Amino acid sequence: MNEIKWGIIGCGDVTEVKSGPAFNKVPHSKLVAVMRRDAAKAEDYAKRHGVPKWYSNASDLINDPEVNAIYIATPPLQHEEYTIAALAAGKPVYVEKPMALNGQAAQNMANAAHQYGVKLVVAHYRRSQPLFLKIKSLLAANTIGEVRFVDLKMLQPKASNIIANSEENWRINPAISGGGLFHDLAPHQLDLMLYYFGEVKQFNGLANKKDPTEPVEDLVTGHILFENGVVFNGLWCFSAPQNEQTDLCEIYGSKGKISFSIFGQFIKVNLNGEEESINFEPLPHVEQPMIEQVVAYFRGESENPCSAEEALKTMKLMDGFTSKNN
DSSP states (O other), X not given: OOSEEEEEEOOSGGGTTTSGGGGGTSTTEEEEEEEOSSHHHHXXXXXXXXXXXXXXXXXXXXXXXXXXXXXXXXXXXXXXXXXXXXXXXXXXXXXXXXXXXXXXXXXXXXXXXXXXXXXEEXXXXXXXXXXXXXXXXXXXXXXXXXXXXXXXXXXXXXXXXXXXXOSSOGGGOHHHHSSSHHHHHHXXXXXXXXXXXXXXXXXXXXXXXXXXXXXXXXXXXEEEEETTSOEEEEEEESSOOGGGOEEEEEEEESSXXXXXXXXXXXXXXXXXXXXXXXXXXXXSSTTHHHXXXXXXXXTTSSOOSSBHHHHHHHHHHHHHHTTTTO
């Protein structure tokens, strides 16, 4: 596979800036077709982004002979169905996070990749961004000594500017999203913890619905003990007061602390009471570094940047925190 010719299933808001334009900016990559169930919206997207083909049926896009790789950017409800269909057609898949509605659906996708012998990558794209790679290098260099524990707080009001906009608020419909805003945002955070600290020894959590007007839990706590002894404590609340809005992860070591925002642009390193700030410029297309790695993987030039097996671990953590595996 020399040139990766992409077809997008689900050309909605996430593909407008975050991912879609990057497919034509990465070497050996070209966006040739898009699909959306609303044919008029699919055509509009294609014409605005200079994409030559558009479809209103996913099967038609998957079976287009010019398309040799599929990017699935629908809500999580359709991830399992479309991923397995594309893999069965022999076309490698790059699928958005969360990987699926739940761990069982994610396992089915991973099994299909093995069954058909076709490549599958999950879009935990923050692990490819410069800010988070810098944190990984700081940890590898033992900048803050031996890591003791991690404290993560994600406190957001209902009208949060972090949460992506969409025409319909499907993120709070558990039948479509898997479980509310926690399932939309936590995959980024938990994947980074796995990326930094490795295998999990044990985990548990609690979930509760504090806003009676919403159909999903808006308060989640999660606890992880990693095999290397690092302890993680996470708190997510999506009905917090506006003035308490927080997006902060703090990694405590024997010599100091690394603080950063998962959805921001800064790192702070505190050693012996002295703090150094490292700032990063926003990326024009947040998924472009990951897409570069996916293209290299599909071309046989590098390893899988985030395998189904890795992403499945994140899904199992979320299921555990919200008691879906009980």
